[in-house]
Amino acid sequence: MSEAHIRLLSTKTRCPACEAARVPAHDLATFSATTAEFECSAAFCVSNDAIIVSVPCPARSLLAAKLMTIGAGGS
Numbered sequence: 001m002s003e004a005h006i007r008l009l010s011t012k013t014r015c016p017a018c019e020a021a022r023v024p025a026h027d028l029a030t031f032s033a034t035t036a037e038f039e040c041s042a043a044f045c046v047s048n049d050a051i052i053v054s055v056p057c058p059a060r061s062l063l064a065a066k067l068m069t070i071g072a073g074g075s
């Protein structure tokens, strides 16, 4: 199944969590085929038979912080 995971990951041009654009692939073809990095700083990779998170997308945390600030009466 690893090839299917690599194929799927290689088609992702936007962060699956927040839609941020993908960062251009690394020079090494094998590295770029199994790793996807996005402008939000999220990164995913294929490890064994799964797509795993190497860096979680921070979008929801940023939104949560903003909402807490608003909730506390800030802007």
Ligand SMILES: [Zn+2]
Residues within 6 Å of the ligand: 015, 016, 017, 018, 019, 020, 038, 040, 041, 042, 057, 058, 059
């Ligand atoms: Zn993201």
